[in-house]
Amino acid sequence: MTTTVARPSSVGGAISVRNLGMVFPTAGGETVALQNASLEIGAGEFISLIGPSGCGKTTLLRLMADLLTPTSGELRVAGQTPQEAREQRAYGYVFQAPALFEWRNVLSNVMLPLEVMNFPKEERRARAETMLRLVGLEKFARSYPWQLSGGMQQRVSIARALAFDPPILLMDEPFGALDEITREHLNMELLRLWRDTKKTVVFVTHSISEAVFLSTRVVVMTARPGKIEGVVDVDLPQPRTAEVRETPAFFEAATKVRELLRKGHGFDVVE
Amino acid sequence: MTTTVARPSSVGGAISVRNLGMVFPTAGGETVALQNASLEIGAGEFISLIGPSGCGKTTLLRLMADLLTPTSGELRVAGQTPQEAREQRAYGYVFQAPALFEWRNVLSNVMLPLEVMNFPKEERRARAETMLRLVGLEKFARSYPWQLSGGMQQRVSIARALAFDPPILLMDEPFGALDEITREHLNMELLRLWRDTKKTVVFVTHSISEAVFLSTRVVVMTARPGKIEGVVDVDLPQPRTAEVRETPAFFEAATKVRELLRKGHGFDVVE
Amino acid sequence: MASRAAEVKLRRGGVAPLALGWGLVVASFVLLGVAISQVLNVQFGTTPSNQGTVLLLTALGVVLGVFGIGRIADRTRGLTPALVTFVFSLLAVEALLRAYAVPPGLIPTPSRVWTALVNGLEVLARDAAVTFVQEALVGYLGGTIVAILVALAVVRFRFLERGLLPYAAVASSVPIVALAPVIVKAFGLEPVSKAIIVGITVFFPIVVNVVRGLQSANPHHLDLMRTYAVPPARTFLLVRVPSALPFLFTALKIATTLAMIGAIVGEFFGATGEGLGFRIQIEAGRFNLDVVWAAIVVASVLGIAFYGLVSWLESRFTFRFGSAK
């Protein structure tokens, strides 16, 4: 209803995490979900977060999105507090689950953020249709979520996050539910989009090869208390193609990530 | 109640699939879920099924388990009809979803098949505990399913399928919900178990490298109408170790699987 | 998971506001008490001379009370806020009825109802025994047992599911009160006829819910049992019965209300001189509304206790089956 809200693209994309900590009060005491995490993400970077279940990846993403308030440390998103960044619609968030609105068809699900942000009517439709084409679902624009498979639903939610063209993308295991071929296809699309639009992407995944393939840097985390175990720079040429997977540099990076992951991954504590 | 039921271990493990077809009657006509599939699985083999979503992997497994009756073709499991095999408890089935009983704790979920198969009381507990140790959940024996993460639940369901030591294991994407390290750990455990017990395993997965790493043969399927596109023999030494992944033979097999998969995998038809 | 943080932020703190709330409530009760004391002996049909004062006191008491209860309720869990609200409402109603000198043949004051309740306790207890035990409870148990048996049959035989269940679903949208006179006619004036009305009333929702519950069994669980080659009867006990329990209890809770209403309505169409419905009917005809309300209070308390009992059973059983939320 208000029209004074800033359009997302007007802000930068850098994220700065300093000594960040997050403690949840729980029944049996406290859960330290994140401890003393520091990380500088430059505008236009593609960062992957990888780590065992329950290590705080989602927590870190939610902190950046101002869906949680840190219990210690400092966090700046696009040069502002997370709250300001959120209020400026600086980021798009893709949740672990699709979280579609059952009563809206695919097209109008993708148009939801555009409605909330008061985009002009014609633009909404045009943008939403473009995004659906990107994720290969233009034929399903009039379908309702229940008529789609889990993987298709997740693709809709990606289209929705991209629709309002935010400078930052926060993506929580967006491709977890997809089969390998579809996944590879979407990986390529995501990379192209990232290159073309110079967005900052923070991407959570369980797949080492996916992390390495996509990222400029891979952040490896350890479980309870969630900590950043190390950061692996990925020195692969841009733009990346499928063949990059077979290069020694790819292997090297993947091996480094694997080793960091192994460190401190006691099998028992894994969830 | 009855005590005349055969113990699982008394039967062999070969599976023979001949011109098998499965057609579902649906609202808009018929769905051909499986067409003219033929496959011979020797006792003690480890077979992976791989293919896009909806290509009939689950259907094939369910046919083997006598949870579906084929509309055409012939199927023998452990030298008998699927129904006889089921009644002899010739196989353990791990579903795509964990399917635990919410009102039973972890231990008693694992003991469930032992109860219904009238194993002696002490043996039930001993076996269940061994299985829980195998999947790294011995500390969670008294927890209820809702207290476990999705990955942990899936591990319980694996323990449950193994508990009564069936000669055949039918596993439908058992490791889909797990992080890579846990997944690798369980891959190793599964391989060890398979070697030690000489079980026949039919294993569905979306991961090419997992399929290649585990199997003696990988069966690649195509979507609608579900068909067997090809079978890739995996010529890797036994017992397999993590290093095997870095060998050229591994790559070769993986590439073959990938190519078969690509064939006929139009992006649009993917679900 | 998300809103938890938001909730933490929203929690307003401090003991002082709570104490203030109680202060307001006490002040309100005092004001209302004073208001009532001003009109203790009022002739109905006349306007009390001090009506203005009393109304002012009452209004003030109501305002303070609403604010006080609001504060208490925001910060106190459990039944306390509800109980305070109850006492508050009684006092306010008493004051208003007295201030306007409303005749007891129209609306009796709470204190009159209380007196009638105390004086008639023995009779009301006997009435309650008839209505609650011989009619509502007997009918409830009978209806439940038959309904469960029918539900089992329906689940066992697909034919019944297709041929019978649609009727049962439709029948649960039939106004059963329309049955009451017919059944009283057919089965006589004794409690039995009312128990039958109750039984029929509770039957349909229970059948429909239990069937739904038995069918809600996770198909994977059923498949699992099949892979173990478990005989059907055992599968039933292991899988279907546990998943039907929550549905059964939902229906049983709805049925408590239906049972009380069914029994009382039934008595309106003939009774043997006992029962809460009989009492209500006979005394309403004589404009002894204090007795009528006393009987309603008894019926309501029994109804609530009945509901509470079933809820308690539900929590016990579902705890045993370890459900989370």
Add this chain to the structure above:
Amino acid sequence: MTTLPSPGARSSRPKRSTGNFWPMAIVAFLVLALYWPLMLWVNAGQAQRIMATGADLGCGTATQCATQLRNPTLPAPGQLLSGFRALSVPPFSTTSAPSNALVTAGETIVGLAIASVLGIVLALLLVISRGFERAVLPWLIASQMVPIIALAPMLAVVLGQYGVQGWVPKAIIAAYIAFFPVAIGVARGLRSPDPLQLDLLRTYHAGHATVFWKLQLPASIPFLFTALKVAATAALIGSIVAEISTISFSGLGKMLAENSRASDTIALWVIMIYGAALGIFLVGLVGLIERAVTPWRVGQPK
């Protein structure tokens, strides 16, 4: 063993409506076929007992009397049919069942409308304020344990004092029982959005109003309709009970009371059947509106 439905068997099940026709027809036929002997047996017993007290029924033997008792336990089909004709033609005279059913339907629908508004407002209050919930919810539950039939006449007298008479008190009483399921259902619906969906709107920096209109309200609509189906039955019971127990000059409840007083058992059966039809019609009507209002659920399984 093959009766155990598996996921596969489940979804391949043919559509309900076609599959149920024959079983339903057969059950209906069986019930009708069993009715005749049952009716004869029950009524003959009744006639026998009356004759045993020395009464002269004027119809010969007990079995002969069975189909022509004035107060049969179960009416004979012929009696029922002529009862139907007597009460249904002409359909719109003041004493015929159809016109009275219309009156009751009107009261019920108005009551349901009042109940919906009241229920939705209460649901909003319950969802907005925990304090309100704590102070009031237990009494809302308790209010449903109060036998309304007992309250109805008094409520009518009190309302009458303020000039509210006729069909309005019936609609109010109908609303009294029907508001509760609506309030509870809608409150549950307003709370039903997935936390992730709420988070999503938060990432868009959406205000309370947007969250309400775009998320909570549409999410609660299926709950509203489920509740309305329950409430429709409840409201119908309410208006019939109100007609029985307060002064009324029309409506099914009034016919019920009147014919109960006149000992016309046949008429009671006929009115009961009209009431059943009305209940089914109202629930069906709500279902039709639901289909129209929630297009996204058309065809959705379960």
Add this chain to the structure above:
Amino acid sequence: QNQRLIPVRLQLKWFPQAQFAGFFVAKAKNYFRDEGLDVTLVPIGDQSPIQTVATGTADFGTTWITDLLTARQQGLPVVHIAQIFQRSGYTLVALRNSNISNVAGFKGKRIGVWPSGNEYPVLALLKRNKLTSSLESNVARPDVQAVTYPFDPSLVFPEKVDLVSAMTYNELNQIQGLGYDMSKLRVFRLADLGINLLEDNMFTTQAVLNNTNFKGSGLSGREVAARLVRASIKGWDYAVKNQKEAVQIVLPQCGNTCRGSGTRADPLQHQTWQMAEVAKLYNAGPTLKGNAGLLDPATFKANVTLLKSLGILKADPPANVVDYKVWEAATGKKAP
């Protein structure tokens, strides 16, 4: 002329039947219209007419004395304006072979009564004979069990109750219709047992009487009441004198409720009987002295004394519970 008629609702005590013949005659013969009134005769089932009149659903009503006095005691401002029946027609009926020969023999028996204020005569009879009953809300172990039923004696008699309430003009005939002729029955007439509580009267509310402009007619409520009573008495006089014609006037008014019970259920026969019996209740007391419609002060006082002594009334009703002025205005006579 037509549109100047004042609409008046008169609440009967039951469904249309000869019990109310006078009112139907007054309507049919335009006696009401001649008084400028357009009277609607309102039937009722279960409820007390007090309810409709007190709530304003009807302007006037007819009911029994105890019903009126107890309502007044509970603060409902109802006022007696005329008395139609001058004697009680209430009886209790038992089978002759049941060996109940006097009221003392009621102990331990079941009595069928009608609710909604119609049970008072039985209550009075029992109390007077020191028998407690379940009609008292503070007696836990009553001597007599009162059974309520939906008004048709065939539902309870003789299987479920030992004694059943019966009006001379209605149920007594119905019971015979069930197949029990008088030789098989023993009838206890309450009037003969010291309980002569007055029955059908005419009443209204204080508010109607105090109204100076009844429904905007320009007439006072009092004036309307007087006109109504005048026409009603005229109707009753005619009905009692021309019973056959009166029955023919009543019959088209009633549906189901006009026939008797059992196999001899014939509306004409039943209503003819009813008219004759009702005439007996009308032609008694003041009517015989030419004062039809007058409430005999002595009988009224005796009724009040009886009800007080039995505890059914807690105190003397206020004097204005009876308004003789309406009758005086209607007849131009002076009440004694």
